[in-house]
Amino acid sequence: xxxxxxxxxxxxxxxxxxxxxxxxxxxxxxxxxxxxxxxxxxxxxxxxxxxxxxxxxxxxxxxxxxxxxxxxxxxxxxxxxxxxxxxxxxxxxxxxxxxxxxxxxxxxxxxxxxxxxxxxxxxxxxxxxxxxxxxxxxxxxxxxxxxxxxxxxxxxxxxxxxxxxxxxxxxxxxxxxxxxxxxxxxxxxxxxxxxxxxxxxxxxxxxxxxxxxxxxxxxxxxxxxxxxxxxxxxxxxxxxxxxxxxxxxxxxxxxxxxxxxxxxxxxxxxxxxxxxxxxxxxxxxxxxxxxxxxxxxxxxxxxxxxxxxxxxxxxxxxxxxxxxxxxxxxxxxxxxxxxxxxxxxxxxxxxxxxxxxxxxxxxxxxxxxxxxxxxxxxxxxxxxxxxxxxxxxxxxxxxxxxxxxxxxxxxxxxxxxxxxxxxxxxxxxxxxxxxxxxxxxxxxxxxxxxxxxxxxxxxxxxxxxxxxxxxxxxxxxxxxxxxxxx
Amino acid sequence: xxxxxxxxxxxxxxxxxxxxxxxxxxxxxxxxxxxxxxxxxxxxxxxxxxxxxxxxxxxxxxxxxxxxxxxxxxxxxxxxxxxxxxxxxxxxxxxxxxxxxxxxxxxxxxxxxxxxxxxxxxxxxxxxxxxxxxxxxxxxxxxxxxxxxxxxxxxxxxxxxxxxxxxxxxxxxxxxxxxxxxxxxxxxxxxxxxxxxxxxxxxxxxxxxxxxxxxxxxxxxxxxxxxxxxxxxxxxxxxxxxxxxxxxxxxxxxxxxxxxxxxxxxxxxxxxxxxxxxxxxxxxxxxxxxxxxxxxxxxxxxxxxxxxxxxxxxxxxxxxxxxxxxxxxxxxxxxxxxxxxxxxxxxxxxxxxxxxxxxxxxxxxxxxxxxxxxxxxxxxxxxxxxxxxxxxxxxxxxxxxxxxxxxxxxxxxxxxxxxxxxxxxxxxxxxxxxxxxxxxxxxxxxxxxxxxxxxxxxxxxxxxxxxxxxxxxxxxxxxxxxx
Numbered sequence: 002x003x004x005x006x007x008x009x010x011x012x013x014x015x016x017x018x019x020x021x022x023x024x025x026x027x028x029x030x031x032x033x034x035x036x037x038x039x040x041x042x043x044x045x046x047x048x049x050x051x052x053x054x055x056x057x058x059x060x061x062x063x064x065x066x067x068x069x070x071x072x073x074x075x076x077x078x079x080x081x082x083x084x085x086x087x088x089x090x091x092x093x094x095x096x097x098x099x100x101x102x103x104x105x106x107x108x109x110x111x112x113x114x115x116x117x118x119x120x121x122x123x124x125x126x127x128x129x130x131x132x133x134x135x136x137x138x139x140x141x142x143x144x145x146x147x148x149x150x151x152x153x154x155x156x157x158x159x160x161x162x163x164x165x166x167x168x169x170x171x172x173x174x175x176x177x178x179x180x181x182x183x184x185x186x187x188x189x190x191x192x193x194x195x196x197x198x199x200x201x202x203x204x205x206x207x208x209x210x211x212x213x214x215x216x217x218x219x220x221x222x223x224x225x226x227x228x229x230x231x232x233x234x235x236x237x238x239x240x241x242x243x244x245x246x247x248x249x250x251x252x253x254x255x256x257x258x259x260x261x262x263x264x265x266x267x268x269x270x271x272x273x274x275x276x277x278x279x280x281x282x283x284x285x286x287x288x289x290x291x292x293x294x295x296x297x298x299x300x301x302x303x304x305x306x307x308x309x310x311x312x313x314x315x316x317x318x319x320x321x322x323x324x325x326x327x328x329x330x331x332x333x334x335x336x337x338x339x340x341x342x343x344x345x346x347x348x349x350x351x352x353x354x355x356x357x358x359x360x361x362x363x364x365x366x367x368x369x370x371x372x373x374x375x376x377x378x379x380x381x382x383x384x385x386x387x388x389x390x391x392x393x394x395x396x397x398x399x400x401x402x403x404x405x406x407x408x409x410x411x412x413x414x415x416x417x418x419x420x421x422x423x424x425x426x427x428x429x430x431x432x433x434x435x436x437x438x439x440x441x442x443x444x445x446x447x448x449x450x451x452x453x454x455x456x457x458x459x460x461x462x463x464x465x466x467x468x469x470x471x472x473x474x475x476x477x478x479x480x481x482x483x484x485x486x487x
Numbered sequence: 488x489x490x491x492x493x494x495x496x497x498x499x500x501x502x503x504x505x506x507x508x509x510x511x512x513x514x515x516x517x518x519x520x521x522x523x524x525x526x527x528x529x530x531x532x533x534x535x536x537x538x539x540x541x542x543x544x545x546x547x548x549x550x551x552x553x554x555x556x557x558x559x560x561x562x563x564x565x566x567x568x569x570x571x572x573x574x575x576x577x578x579x580x581x582x583x584x585x586x587x588x589x590x591x592x593x594x595x596x597x598x599x600x601x602x603x604x605x606x607x608x609x610x611x612x613x614x615x616x617x618x619x620x621x622x623x624x625x626x627x628x629x630x631x632x633x634x635x636x637x638x639x640x641x642x643x644x645x646x647x648x649x650x651x652x653x654x655x656x657x658x659x660x661x662x663x664x665x666x667x668x669x670x671x672x673x674x675x676x677x678x679x680x681x682x683x684x685x686x687x688x689x690x691x692x693x694x695x696x697x698x699x700x701x702x703x704x705x706x707x708x709x710x711x712x713x714x715x716x717x718x719x720x721x722x723x724x725x726x727x728x729x730x731x732x733x734x735x736x737x738x739x740x741x742x743x744x745x746x747x748x749x750x751x752x753x754x755x756x757x758x759x760x761x762x763x764x765x766x767x768x769x770x771x772x773x774x775x776x777x778x779x780x781x782x783x784x785x786x787x788x789x790x791x792x793x794x795x796x797x798x799x800x801x802x803x804x805x806x807x808x809x810x811x812x813x814x815x816x817x818x819x820x821x822x823x824x825x826x827x828x829x830x831x832x833x834x835x836x837x838x839x840x841x842x843x844x845x846x847x848x849x850x851x852x853x854x855x856x857x858x859x860x861x862x863x864x865x866x867x868x869x870x871x872x873x874x875x876x877x878x879x880x881x882x883x884x885x886x887x888x889x890x891x892x893x894x895x896x897x898x899x900x901x902x903x904x905x906x907x908x909x910x911x912x913x914x915x916x917x918x919x920x921x922x923x924x925x926x927x928x929x930x931x932x933x934x935x936x937x938x939x940x941x942x943x944x945x946x947x948x949x950x951x952x953x954x955x956x957x958x959x960x961x962x963x964x965x966x967x968x969x970x
């Protein structure tokens with residue numbers, strides 16, 4: 002049962018083929034057997050999962066089952082979970098047990114889903130390889146020498162390895178789409194404001210967005226419907242109705258206008274990835290879509306702008322981790338300054354410190370206008386690029402990442418790592434939704450096709466991805482890892 | 488050399504919302520530490536602020552109350568610094584686009600003249616918690632009950648020239664916010680706190696001197712004293728050939744002095760930037776108009792009405808409009824008593840004097856406005872004379888009766904105006920005082936005015952203070968002069 006989609010599992014539960022408890026036990030056993038090697042979970046909440054599964058089975062028995070009842074999920078360890086450690090991949094929060102649930106966690110629990118635990122991630126969501134975790138790197142189930150991508154690497158690897166059918170991730174500059182691409186699963190970053198950020202540990206507040214990571218677009222549609230919507234506790238969530246994303250999955254793509262941003266097919270793109278992406282686009286043409294080249298002229302400014310805005314917000318967001326009220330506190334502080342300095346020096350990893358320093362610098366007096374203000378101006382230009390492009394086309398397509406998953410330890414230079422996100426970062430700056438679907442392999446490692454749409458066009462993206470998945474079977478491929486004795 | 492002080496004030500007013508500016512926790516004063524701090528106030532990972540609309544409405548009302556510009560859009564910024572009682576490591580405030588733009592406040596000077604003090608802007612922000620240093624065995628306790636309490640920071644232009652003007656400005660701000668009902672104005676509980684910027688310059692010089700900012704000046708009296716100290720300190724420095732350095736100083740009320748906290752070089756770089764968790768506040772005209780329509784009569788309007796319509800002196804009008812409680816009390820006395828000048832006199836002299844002596848606030852007066860109004864009515868219709876009125880007031884203060892009328896009846900204080908009865912008493916006194924009558928009649932007419940007092944006193948005594956003094960006087964004069 003570990004290789005089924007959420008939709009298939011829901012049907013099997015409804016048909017009584019097995020109970021949620023049986024399903025949960027099977028997956029917990031699989032995690033137990035395989036995750037020592039994969040390291041995709043930071044915390045497995047087996048007891049709570051079994052209790053939730055029993056409640057789901059009872060609800061089903063009394064005729065009160067909804068679409069998510071009894072379905073196992075995993076949560077990136079950035080979502081606050083009441084009574085369960087919420088580490089954010091950091092030593093700083095290794096001892097932090099949240100006293101409250103994030104809004105999306107509440108929603109998923111209320112819908113009857115079963116959380117198996119909290120997945121590994123780059124510390125405070127800062128990273129593109131999941132190598133920045135206090136809990137150690139996550140392996141890519143397609144090739145244990147490769148990274149799973151990041152920062153939602155644990156969620157992606159767990160879904161790809163069949164440890165859980167779907168998981169929540171978060172995406173600030175590509176952290177859902179890039180690991181989804183690297184692990185051969187489907188991942189959606191919704192429009193900024195579509196999903197509540199309440200209870201999601203903040204990295205860069207104006208860019209962070211939670212979204213589903215699963216084995217199909219259909220599953221993403223199911224999950225997005227459950228977590229989207231206005232939240233009075235998040236002023237940046239948008240008061241706008243949530244459609245049933247599953248209803249429009251089957252819409253015809255005949256006449257769909259696809260734009261290929263020429264900037265996304267330039268230098269640095271691996272030929273193997275490009276060829277897989279172009280092959281996928283031919284599939285769309287065969288489904289009746291038309292393709293044209295478009296331009297997003299400010300693409301080359303996206304990474305510089307992002308690495309001003311995101312660290313600036315992070316430097317402020319992470320100030321609360323000061324050793325005073327929660328989180329890591331150094332031993333025997335001699336005075337207040339010593340308490341701050343050592344608690345933070347010990348609690349944060351290298352990449353987090355790097356971004357705090359960058360952000361502190363760019364916000365400083367005398368630098369603010371040159372960096373932060375300028376970056377915000379660039380951000381408006383980038384957003385306008387997309388708005389202009391969507392005047393002419395319905396969706397944009399391109400690679401989710403310039404290369405397939407790279408080897409663990411291969412990118413020791415931070416800037417080389419930052420450049421990994423060249424195709425994903427602008428989407429967060431613009432606030433539009435983006436989705437990655439499996440579109441083949443390059444050198445045995447998965448390739449992701451990225452599909453972009455205008456603000457709040459999630460239904461269209463899911464429809465476009467779903468029709469592709471009806472014509473291809475890339476998303477049904479399973480890694481060899483964990484297959485024997487499955 | 489003649490020196491001139493230049494003073495500007497930053498007044499922090501705690502807004503009287505039920506809940507905090509960005510969370511649903513209560514703002515009530517005096518609870519057990521950390522019982523009124525929710526996840527948002529504690530700055531737990533993942534929490535987000537949600538702006539309290541009540542705080543916005545109060546800030547806008549203040550702006551309208553000082554005729555300020557109300558910008559359509561205002562923006563919250565983060566002011567970043569580390570401090571143990573600042574849970575998030577930043578204070579959410581408004582640096583670049585405040586909710587209230589330029590306005591002005593009128594103050595009354597000692598000579599009764601008015602002066603306008605310009606307000607640069609007012610902005611919304613959240614308060615921090617408190618560090619508690621006592622009773623923790625050398626450690627520091629943190630109480631976050633106050634964290635997230637809404638504050639309106641009102642920043643004046645450097646328009647004040649003396650400690651007295653600064654105190655008058657602070658009183659004017661206090662009156663406005665209490666009239667508007669947007670703050671309880673309780674300075675002892677920290678509902679209004681004040682930082683003062685002071686510099687001095689030779690009189691006639693246009694450019695400003697180097698200023699010092701004095702923090703923690705939290706009463707009207709301390710404002711005057713801290714500024715007076717600071718002016719003297721700076722003038723002494725300059726006259727001794729030194730120079731004032733730009734720094735932040737702390738006022739110590741116990742020793743009545745200011746002390747250096749940090750110099751400009753040690754100042755924080757707060758790294759302000761727009762708070763990405765909060766949307767810009769956009770106010771449409773209808774909302775502002777609705778708030779404008781809800782404004783009560785403000786101190787300056789009340790003062791003008793007291794002068795122009797009630798005929799009070801500038802001084803009386805100013806004092807009686809100085810606080811909402813005082814103005815409401817006075818107006819109630821006036822309405823019940825039927826005479827504005829009498830009412831003003833009784834509130835200002837007898838009541839204020841007694842309250843002052845007992846150290847009571849007008850809100851705690853044992854004599855209600857209705858009771859005092861009843862007394863004024865009886866003075867006005869001459870049921871009692873001034874002397875009896877003071878007795879009635881004392882009895883009301885001591886709770887010896889519910890109304891002036893009941894006390895007048897119980898003590899038999901009703902004024903005797905029956906001329907026959909008064910004449911009989913006058914005749915009796917004249918008959919009983921032959922020596923004094925003879926002296927009076929021998930005296931020069933210009934000395935008689937003084938001498939008649941003796942006879943008036945005797946008649947009043949005979950009447951137990953109830954005879955109408957004017958009638959007594961007239962009758963005595965007639966009978967003594969024309970015998």
